[in-house]
Amino acid sequence: MHEFFYKYLKLFLTIYHLINFEPISMDSNASLHQLFFLEKSSTNLIPEKFIWPKEENHNITSHEELNEPIVDLEGFFNGDKDTTRRTTELIRSACLSHGLFQVINHGVNLKLINSVHDHVKDFFKLPIDEKLRVQRVPGSFWGYSFAHADRFTLNLPWKETLSCCFHENGHDSEAAGFFKSAFGEECEHTGLIFKEYCKAMTKLSLTIIEILEMSLGVDNSYFKEIFKDGSSIMRCNFYPPCQEPGLALGTGPHCDPTALTILHQDQVGGLQVLSDGKWKSVRPRHGALVVNLGDTLEALSNGVYKSCPHRAIVNKSMERISLVFFFCPSEDKVIVPPENLVTTERPRLYPDFKWSDFLQFTQKYYRVDVSTLLNFTKWLINHHHHQTT
Ligand SMILES: C=C1C[C@]23C[C@H]1CC[C@H]2[C@]1(C)CCC[C@@](C)(C(=O)O)[C@H]1[C@@H]3C(=O)O
Ligand SMILES: O=C(O)CCC(=O)C(=O)O
Ligand SMILES: [Fe+2]
Numbered sequence: 595m596h597e598f599f600y601k602y603l604k605l606f607l608t609i610y611h612l613i614n615f616e617p618i619s620m621d622s623n624a625s626l627h628q629l630f631f632l633e634k635s636s637t638n639l640i641p642e643k644f645i646w647p648k649e650e651n652h653n654i655t656s657h658e659e660l661n662e663p664i665v666d667l668e669g670f671f672n673g674d675k676d677t678t679r680r681t682t683e684l685i686r687s688a689c690l691s692h693g694l695f696q697v698i699n700h701g702v703n704l705k706l707i708n709s710v711h712d713h714v715k716d717f718f719k720l721p722i723d724e725k726l727r728v729q730r731v732p733g734s735f736w737g738y739s740f741a742h743a744d745r746f747t748l749n750l751p752w753k754e755t756l757s758c759c760f761h762e763n764g765h766d767s768e769a770a771g772f773f774k775s776a777f778g779e780e781c782e783h784t785g786l787i788f789k790e791y792c793k794a795m796t797k798l799s800l801t802i803i804e805i806l807e808m809s810l811g812v813d814n815s816y817f818k819e820i821f822k823d824g825s826s827i828m829r830c831n832f833y834p835p836c837q838e839p840g841l842a843l844g845t846g847p848h849c850d851p852t853a854l855t856i857l858h859q860d861q862v863g864g865l866q867v868l869s870d871g872k873w874k875s876v877r878p879r880h881g882a883l884v885v886n887l888g889d890t891l892e893a894l895s896n897g898v899y900k901s902c903p904h905r906a907i908v909n910k911s912m913e914r915i916s917l918v919f920f921f922c923p924s925e926d927k928v929i930v931p932p933e934n935l936v937t938t939e940r941p942r943l944y945p946d947f948k949w950s951d952f953l954q955f956t957q958k959y960y961r962v963d964v965s966t967l968l969n970f971t972k973w974l975i976n977h978h979h980h981q982t983t
Contacts, residue, residue: 625834625835625836626722626740626834627640627641627644627741627752627834627836628640628641628837630740630741630743631643631644631741631743631750638838638841639837639838640836640837640838640841640842643743643747643748643749643750644741644749644750644752644836644841644842645749645838645841645842646749646841646842646843646846647749657875658872658873658874658875659874659875659876659877660692660694660866660867660869660874660875660876660877662688662692662694662695662696662867662876663684663685663687663688663695663696664695664696664697664698664879664882665681665684665685665695665696665697665698666681666697666698666699667681667697667698667699667700667701667801668699669681670801670805671699671701671801678808681805682805682808682809683809685802685805685806685809686809686810689806689809689887689895689899689900690898690899690900691869691900692867692868692869692900692902692903693886693887693892693899693900693901693902694867694876694884694885694886694887694902694904695884695885695886696876696879696882696883696884696885697798697802697882697883697885698879698881698882700798700883701794701797701798701801702794702795702798702883703794704881706787706790706791706794707791707858707917709787710787710788710791710830710917711858711860711915711917713784713787713788714756714830714832714915714917715832715915717756717784717830718754718756718832718915722740725738725740725754726738726740727776728756728772728776729744730744730755730757732744732745732957733957735757735758735759735827736757736758736759736772737756737757737758738754738755738756739754739755739756739757740754741753741754742755746961749843749846751843751844751845751846752833752834752836752842752843752844752908753831753832753833753834753844753845753906753908754831754832754834755829755830755831755832756829756830756832757827757828757829757830758772758788758792758827758828759825759826759827759828760789760792760793760795760796760825760826760827760828761823761824761825761826762793762796762823762824763823768785768789769785769786769788769789769792770782770783770785770786770789771785772785773785773788788828791828791917791919792826792828792919795826795828795856795919795921796826796921798856798883799821799826799854799856799919799921800818800821802854802856802885803817803818803821803854803921804818806891806895806899810895810898810899810932810934810935811934812932812934812935813932813934816932817894819927820894820923820924820927820929821853821921821922821923821924822924823924824921824922824923824924824925824927824949825922825925826852826919826920826921826922827852827919827920827922828917828918828919828920829917829918829919829920830915830916830917830918831844831845831906831914831915831916831917831918832913832914832915833864833906833908833909833913833914833915833916834908834913835908835909835910835911835912835913836908836909836910837910839907839908839909839910842908843905843906843907843908844864844905844906844907844908844914845905845906846905846963847868847903847904847905847963847964848903848904848905848962848963848964848966849888849889849892849901849902849903849904849962849963849964849966849967850886850888850889850901850902850920850962851888851889851890851952851953851956851962851966851967851970852888852889852890852920852921852922853887853888853890853891853894853921853922853923854885854886854887854888854891854920854921855884855885855886855887855888855918855919855920855921856883856884856885856918856919856921857883857884857885857886857916857917857918857919858883858884858916858917858918859876859878859884859914859915859916860878860914860915860916861878861880862878862909862912862913862914863875863876863877863878863914864906864907864908864909864914864916865884865904865905865906865916866904866905866906866907867902867903867904868903868904868905868964873905876904886902886904887899887900887901887902888901888902888920889901889952889966889967889970890922890923890929890949890952892944892967893929893931893943893944893947893967894929894930894931895931895935896931896935896936896940896942896943896944897940897943897944898935898940901967903964922949922953923949924949925948925949925950925953926948926949926950927948927949928946928947928948929944929946929947929948929949929952930946944967944971945971945974945975945978947970947974951974952970955970955973959973960973
């Protein structure tokens, strides 16, 4: 199968060459991104579709680091009052400014994290034709996607992704079944590991939600209720090396539309946050997990806490993997901030909405960026206006 594919690709390249009268070599170092999008840029080494506007990709060489808190959760888990108060304060200050912090002693087994990384790496090393067998179909969150080329035509991200969904009370073997049916019996194990990882992430997400409730003085469990029975998204990003790291982006600037994101990055680094008008790097730390707030949490807190604007840059020589867990509310719960966060000085910032509608907006009508929530709000108001007139 593998050989057949490359023969086919070579044939395709030859035909392309004949049509274009251009010297083209089957360079074994050329990345798949290069080979798949043969529209050549006249001046650059990468295809035009991967080149982002100047204002998005500037400052790539700046090495300023974000000064986010590194929060140790051990004291909280042990029920230590003083430490818990300090933890809550630390998280509050990060959420008031840019919405990102890291956690250590988070209770997630480091062996499990490494094991997911190994499986993910093996998956992305498979020949492209095998990966395409589990290609994500539009509207679904299951499967493989290559530069999102099936969804977008411009500003393509320099990455491949593998995604799945996770529902606490879902079918026991959903992920296991997906891998087994796609790659055969021996891959059932990969699915089980994914499932275990998502379970651990859900547990940690609920812990963090509890701390966020305390930090906002919200009645215990108001937020928690909204997440009961929700279906979350797990996404693995693979960023191949890129000859023009200053022109491309691995993941473009955006805020996650979801509520809470727990991210594990390898030691290569590339995650950046927009803070005080500058892109700052989030330094990879062994064993730590990066937590950031998404738009749904900003709406839930009536704008008190900030959804974190971030992106991922690419690297000239190293590949990079990040494991991202997007914690989502239950589909039909209405996102309304609790009473104590709505006052005359701070009126409602966002209208009521259901997570299912917001998710649909991001998949059908809008490409997620740093202004998704604002534009969704406008869309909702417009939509409502049309329905009532
Ligand atoms: C609801 C979602 C849309 C995206 C996947 C989940 C959570 C985050 C979103 C995303 C990852 C943010 C960056 C841009 C995006 C297009 C991507 O690079 O994958 C986003 C996802 C998407 O629309 O599929
Ligand atoms: O890979 C990263 O570090 C960031 C990925 C990201 O922001 C996302 O998948 O939403
Ligand atoms: Fe993100």
